Amino acid sequence: MTDNLIKSSIKAFKDKKKPIFTDPKNKNVEVYKGSNFICPNLKEFYEFFEYQKLQFNNNSILKLLKKTNTDAFIVTKGSKGITVLLRNNKKIEIPQEDVNVYDVTGAGDTFISIFSYMLSKNIDLVNSLKIASLACIKVVQKKHTAVLSFTEFQKIIEEFCENKYLDIDLKIILWKLVKLKIGVTNGCFDVLHSGHLHLLSDAKKKCDKLIVLLNSDSSIRKIKGKNRPMIKLGKRISLLKMIKGVDGVEVFEEKTPEKIITKILPDILFKGSDYKAKELAGYKTIKDSGGTVKIIKKLKNFSSTQLIGQR
Structure with missing residues (x-):
């Protein structure tokens, strides 16, 4: 030249x-x-x-x-x-x-x-x-x-x-660039138990990267009252990151993860079977963007509220 x-x-x-x-x-x-x-x-x-x-x-x-x-x-x-x-x-x-x-x-x-x-x-x-x-x-x-x-x-x-x-937002951008299937699930995860582990394990089998959308402490108080969470945010994040198959944790302050789901636009939204798909926060956003919603059959008799109440 x-x-x-x-x-x-x-x-x-x-x-x-x-x-x-x-x-x-x-x-x-x-x-x-x-x-x-x-x-x-x-x-x-x-x-x-x-x-x-x-x-x-x-x-x-x-x-x-x-x-x-x-x-x-x-x-x-x-x-x-x-x-x-x-x-x-x-x-x-x-x-x-x-x-x-x-x-x-x-x-x-x-x-x-x-x-x-x-x-x-x-x-x-x-x-x-x-x-x-x-x-x-x-x-x-x-x-x-x-x-x-x-x-x-x-x-x-x-x-x-x-x-x-590495910042989770950057990871999401990079995963999308190479067409890895991103899944999200959300919850308080206050007092981790077998039901949580079952949900996360089953969700991970259906996607390449799994992100947990985690209610902040103030978000949990809005939903469950002033005595919750039992475990503060920092510890809940640490425990989730120890779980094999969890590739990232994002915290949200609102009552629902609608806003953060709209930001991430994952391929799959996972939730336990005590919810109906069309009632989920983010359902319309996911469907409109071409994603899917998968309901995972939950384990019976396992919930943080039940376990805390039994103490």
């Missing part, structure tokens, strides 16, 4: 207000002026400074960022990770796990395509880069020129979302 073609392509995309990601092969970085992100490998990055006859230092980096009017240089460094150099003089280091590399062919294309795709789906910069890096790890372990299959990408996202510190 000639310099003029690169420049005219960048202008065309900018005119249409489209984000621009460049994988530079020209030593003259000014050819890529106007790109939102310029993504060289370490060798290509050093060549920018050699071509401009600049010493490699922080002032020169800022000078090139200004010359190119780019948001950031995204410098890939193989097993040493990724360095992000931003126009505000901020630097972000993203480490990469050490892996056995079979063939690096196609890694650059995989990186920039996954990175740009994730940003286009409103995933933040750092997490977009981390996911793109994981995709590259998968590709470099393959023979010759290789592509990332959708199943492999799905697995990458699943493993990435196992990070307990």
Whole structure:
């Protein structure tokens, strides 16, 4: 691709207000002026400074960022990770796990395509880069020129979302991107018992990811009176997260989870058989969005209210 073609392509995309990601092969970085992100490998990055006859230092980096009017240089460094150099003089280091590399062919294309795709789906910069890096790890372990299959990408996202510190809202966005079936159920879960475990276990068999929508303490008081809950919110969250098959917990303050169901738009809404499907909060929202409602037969003689009353 000639310099003029690169420049005219960048202008065309900018005119249409489209984000621009460049994988530079020209030593003259000014050819890529106007790109939102310029993504060289370490060798290509050093060549920018050699071509401009600049010493490699922080002032020169800022000078090139200004010359190119780019948001950031995204410098890939193989097993040493990724360095992000931003126009505000901020630097972000993203480490990469050490892996056995079979063939690096196609890694650059995989990186920039996954990175740009994730940003286009409103995933933040750092997490977009981390996911793109994981995709590259998968590709470099393959023979010759290789592509990332959708199943492999799905697995990458699943493993990435196992990070307990990752925000549940971000996990939901990522799960939806890779078409994992999301199910939700809701309740107070005040004094966990066999009936709860039965519901959660059965629900998990019917979806890929199960989210529990949990009444806050104030929400429970509105429904069950001032003496409830018996177990405070923090402990209820901790106990639910210990249960195998629970992939996330979201808390709601209202009497019903209607609002939070509308926000998540899960594929399936689960509830115990002491409720009728059409009476459930969120029923219409789920049906209108193409989802399903599944009633799970509950265990007899198990409810928090009954167990508390027997104390």
